[in-house]
Amino acid sequence: DTEVTQTPKHLVMGMTNKKSLKCEQHMGHRAMYWYKQKAKKPPELMFVYSYEKLSINESVPSRFSPECPNSSLLNLHLHALQPEDSALYLCASSQDPGGTDTQYFGPGTRLTVL
């Protein structure tokens, strides 16, 4: 099973709301990633978790707060977002965070901030 699942598929939120995105994998991977993809643009790395610890934060604003409760689950907590944060948020996982392993991507959550 090489599946990464993400919920919800779509999310609409106001600028004062607090919401969370969820990502799950059951492949035993020890690295998990959050990417942001604006329309007609490539994905941009936001965060990397390695063995459940945050290893890379690409200078992401604090209104995005990642959390890795266990090795299978990755959350992205959202608070006080701006309309320009509307995008497709992609989660990925790989076997070994520092090695040459393939990143497997989920289908993404399409977020709209009103």
Place this chain on the structure above:
Amino acid sequence: AQSVTQPDIHITVSEGASLELRCNYSYGATPYLFWYVQSPGQGLQLLLKYFSGDTLVQGIKGFEAEFKRSQSSFNLRKPSVHWSDAAEYFCAVAPYSSASKIIFGSGTRLSIRP
């Protein structure tokens, strides 16, 4: 700083025709190189990757890519395209020290003419 360039924004080819998508990278040493495909509203799927060794890399769905160090290129090819190949294609690069930190090119949208 490393970067990757895909000079073609949009390419249209006839079904059954051959395909070549261009990718050039800028990096001090030989990086890790990838080609990903993204269908509309979907996550990314790895087509193939190059780390070292044979410069001609075979991937899934009949795709191949050739690493040419002298030209800093990693072009994607397929001898005969199918209508289902219509999608967005991303070339990507990661530093030799860590395949976690992938940087994507701007993408090439492939359309298939019946």
